Structures are given as C-alpha cells and as structure tokens.
Amino acid sequence: MSIWEYANPARFMRFSRTVLPWVSAAAALLILVGLIWGFFFTPDDFRQGSTVKIIYLHVPSATMAINIWVMMLVTSMIWVVRRHHVSVLAAKAAAPIGATMTLIALATGAIWGQPMWGTYWEWDPRLTAFLILFLFYLGYMALWAAIEDPDVAADLTSILCLVGSVFAVISRYAINFWNQGLHQGASLSLDQEENVSDVFWQPLVLSLVGFGFLFLTLVLLRTRTEIRARRLAALKQRERVS
C-alpha cells in the first residue's frame, strides 16, 4: 500500500482516528515526564543557575518552530505537484502551531536573556531570525484567511511558502552577517566539555520528543477539523445552489 492512499480524505480520517489517542497519550506522557524531571530533578548550572531549566521549553519549541515550517514547505509542494487536498490542509493546520512554537521560543528566549545577557531583547542573530520566522507564519496565515476560494488559497499560500522559505534562508545569512551575536554554539553536542551535560540532556530529549508528539497530535486534530470544514463548506454551497 502506498503512502499516497492516506491523501484520500476518508482514509485519512479513519487513520487519524485510530492513531490520535496513542499519539496524544505519548505527547502528554513525554512532556509531563520531561518537564517535571527537568524542573524538579535537575541541578542548577554552575554559571547559569536555575535559569537552565528554561532550556526544556526553549530548545524544543525552537526546534519545532523551524521543523514545522519545513513540514509546511514539504506538504505545500506535495499539493503543488500531486494536488492532494489533505496535504495542503495539513500545512494550513500546522501554521498556527508553528506560530505558537515560535512565540514560545521568543518569549522564553527573552526571559532567559534578561539574567544572562542583562537585557530582555538583544538583536542576536538567532533571536532576530525567529522574529522574522514569526512574521512569515503571520503572513502565511493571513493569506489563507484572506482568500475565499479554498483551492486558490491553497495554491497561493503554497507559492508564498516556497518563496518565503528561500527568503527565510537568505535572511538567516543576512542576519548573521549583520550581527555576530551572543547565542551559544551547538547546544546539544555530546562533547561534555562543550556544555549541556548528561544530567540536563536526558530530560531535554524527552521534552523534545514530547513536543514532536504534541505537534503530531495537534496537526492531526487540526487537519481533521480542516477536512470537516471543507466538507461543511461544500455541502452548504450545494444547499444554497440547489
């Protein structure tokens, strides 16, 4: 059986109904364990003190913020090439989740930045890049909201997603060029000397995977809603006409 069969809305609805309970349970369990472990049972960092606990929110949300955009790019391109409605509706469903993740990453980054760098907001390249990413999410959602015909909206947002991705990458390099920044380097390196030791690492991985499952739960749920909304709109339109 080919993966494309899930592009059939009815099949997708059946599939997502079976997996949703498992995925959502995994998300809840992993996030709870990861966050509780990280919050209550990890020592303070010798330089950063207790602020290191913010990492269990900051890093997973930032990772998701970028990966969700990539997922939207992929599903949008699948729509452009193969015209599977479920694919582009998944992109539409993912955008608000991505925007929220970006916002969480920004908020936790700013709160963390205050004690570490002495300021809430620093035009640090990574922070700035996330701000730009947030604007991209807003633009993408606004374009969806502004267009009435769902297929036209799907096509135009896909084009925006593709062009936006290219510009997001260019912006990332431009911002790096513009300001070198204060952020830590590879935060997840296994190299013990390069910070983030095992004690912090284990709950962080749990939290990361948990955020991944949370995204999966939400995106499945929201895609189901979008499919129902499409069916609802189609039925209503027919009622009006006939």
Next chain:
Amino acid sequence: MWALLIRDLTLAVRAGGGFGLSLAFFLIVVVLVPFGVGPQSDVLARIAPGILWVGALLACLLSLDRVFHLDFEDGSLDLLATSPLPLEGVVVIKALAHWLTTGLPLALIAPALAVLLNLPGPGYLWLFVSLALGTPALSMIGAFGAGLTVGLKRGGLLLSLLVLPLYVPTLIFGAEIVRRAVDAQAIGTPLAMLAGLTLAAWACLPFATAAAIRINLR
C-alpha cells in the same frame, strides 16, 4: 513589451497616476525622524543610513498595490494573459515600470535628503549606489506580493504584511553598504550580496509572480 512599458510609464506620470506620491512620502519620513529623535547632528548622522534605507523601502511599498490591481480591475490583466506576451514578461515589465517610477527617483533624491540628516561625506555616493542597486529587488519582490494579492478587494494591508519580511535581506545589505562606507570599511561583500540578491530576484520571482497571477485570474 516596449509598448507595455511605455503605456505604464505614461499612465504613471499622467494625473492620478500617483507618481511623486512616494517621493513626497520619503521626504516626509526623513523630515519626521529628527522630530522624533532630537536635533543632535551626531545622532542623526549615525542613524542616517538606516533611516534613509527604511524610508525608501516604505515609500516603495506605498505604490505596490497599483502594480497589478488597476489592470486587474479594468480587465486589462485578463486581456494581457490571453495576449501573445508571456505573463512572465508582463511581470518583468510591470516591475521595471514600478522601479523606473519609484525606485530610481527615490535613489536619485536620497542624497539630497541625506543632507537633512547630516550623512557624513563618503556616504553620499554609496547611498545612491546601494539604493540604485537594491531598489530593483524591492520592486520585484513587491510585484510578487502584488501578484499574490491581486484578486483581493482590500489587499493593501495584507500586501505589506507579506512583503515586509521578504525585504529584510535587501535592507540589511543595502544599509550595511552605506554604514561601512561612512566608517571607511570595506564594502565589497555587502555590495556583492546586494547585487546577487537583485539578480536572483529578477531571475526567479517573475515565474512565481506569473503563476500567482494565473491562479488569481481563474
């Protein structure tokens, strides 16, 4: 093609074409900034490159919704889409007309407005060069946004929301050129990046824009 360019330029400079509005807007932005930040000439000189670039960028944004929308409303866009001209070519001409009537005049008057902000001596030449090199990218990216929103009744605000994030790299490299010129640093890298950005935008975006317009016409 030339006929389309000449028609667009003629319409832009005729009464009601909105030519000059962007220039006036640019002037007002530059005049307002000292009221906001105070009259100290050293402060103004420091921020002048950024203000001039941001002002030019906003002025450029102002006239973007006219690029395709007028032709969409009066049916010309339908007719152009069924004409022998490739729609990609129409996009290029439209963006070129926008640049000639907005970007180029902005680049030309920017050095004059720089006097108001006490831009240090070496900056003037590079302000003009960077704007002349960067505003074509602004026009083309803006035309892409205009193509995306051409079917919408009130697309103006959405257009700004879509286009402004795309302007980030152009703004960064453009303003950096002027800042480095003022500080007598090497400007080769940002200059090359800006030129590359402009070329890439003109090479790739006409296709995306034409695709967006075709979708909007159906």
Next chain:
Amino acid sequence: MEISVTDLSCARGGLPVLSGVSFQLQAGQALVLRGPNGIGKTTLLRTIAGLQPATAGQVQMPEDCVAYAGHADGLKAGLSVEQNLRFWASVYGQREISAAVGAFALTPLLDRLAHDLSAGQKRRLGLARLLVTGRPLWIFDEPTVSLDAENTRLFAEMVDRHLQGGGMALMATHIDMGLSQARVLDLTLFKADLTALAQDSFLDEGV
C-alpha cells in the same frame, strides 16, 4: 482552421457548473451560447480562452488563436482612444488600426481620453480592439451590453466580415443579431449534476 471542444467540464468557485460540453467550430462559423443567468456562460468562455483550467475534457485549437473580450473592456482611462488601440495593436504585433477605427466610426473620438467616453463609446472601443489582434477566434461575453441598435448593427457587420474572412466567433448573448453563419448552443443541456457528489473527494461519505 478548426476548434473542437470535447466533453468539457468547468467549475466556478469550486462548484461544477457545466459538464460534457462538446462542439466544433469551423472557419467562417459562429456559435452563440444561450442559457439563463448563472448557468456558466462566462465560466465556459474563460475556460476556452485559457484563463481557467477545465475540470475535465479538452479544448483543441491552434496556438495563439484566441482574442478574448470579457465584461470589462481593458481600457485605460488616462489614455486616448488612439493610444488605447495602438497599445493593443502593438501587443499583438500589428501596426494598422484604421480597420478598427472604421468599423465603429471612432474617427471623431480618436483624441478623446477613454475617461471621457460614454459607456456605449467605451464598449465600441473595446470591441474594435479585437480587429487589431489579428486572431482568428473571437470570444465575446455579452458584447452588446450598453450598445444602441445602430451600434449593435455595426457590431454584427464587424463579426460578419470577420466570419467571411475565415474567422470564427464564440459569444454569449441574449439578443438575436441576425448573424448569417451563427448556430445556437443551449447550455441548459449541459448543466452539471450537483447530486453527483462523489466527484469531490471531500464529499465522500464517512469524512
């Protein structure tokens, strides 16, 4: 020169309006589409003109064949009548505009701005535009709106001359213009069946 439309289906706003439309048009023939408002005349014309994709079926015609005249005339208010015509002529790679000027007695209006024309005069200019395209297939969407009896006659003459010269015309109109070579196609025969819900995958049961 022949145009053939086979089993064409088209949709407006995601809703199928027409299905199974088939007809052929030879050089020198005209086809008039009839049907009540909302049946999908404009949608069909735009689909054949290539402005929107068909949901099924095919349109076969030589390349660069269509000149489309929709509800809007595509005139620029800030340009004169002559400038408007010359612009479209050069878009289609033509030089001569005298035939277009002559067909609708536009000579006295040549220097007038399109802004200052009446609705009927604008329409005349918009229709005369087709003469500078040099394209064989003319597609009209309600061409006689805001034309008086005299100008409707001029329009019919213009189309007749075009047909005699081996051209073709496809139009949606409610009035009978007495075109000699015109057939009529009643679109109510092709109204899409909305109860056939399964065509749209979102309307499958069990969603």
Next chain:
Amino acid sequence: MPDLGKYAVEVLSAYAVSLSLLALLIGTTLHRSRSVRRALKQVEARRDDQKPAADKATKDA
C-alpha cells in the same frame, strides 16, 4: 518545589508563559474541532432528511 535561587521569577514566568500559550493553542484547536463537527452533523442531518424524500420522488415519477 526546588530552590530556584535568585532567578525564580524568570524561570517561573518562562514556564507560565509557555504553558499558557500551549494551553491556548490546545484550547482553540479543541474548540474549533468541536464547533466544526457539530455544524457538519447538522448539515448532514438536513441532507439525510432530504435524500430519502428525493429518492421517493424519483421512484414515484
């Protein structure tokens, strides 16, 4: 409760902000899911009411 030291405000506010944003996201997702499902049920019920009637009409004819 672990001793958060001098950064208690920062850490707690970071958790508060993040968790409330997540709660907001989950809340709106569930809310919209429910309302769309309810609306769809209504429309489908209406359609099912009409359908047997229409079938009957065609049979009679």
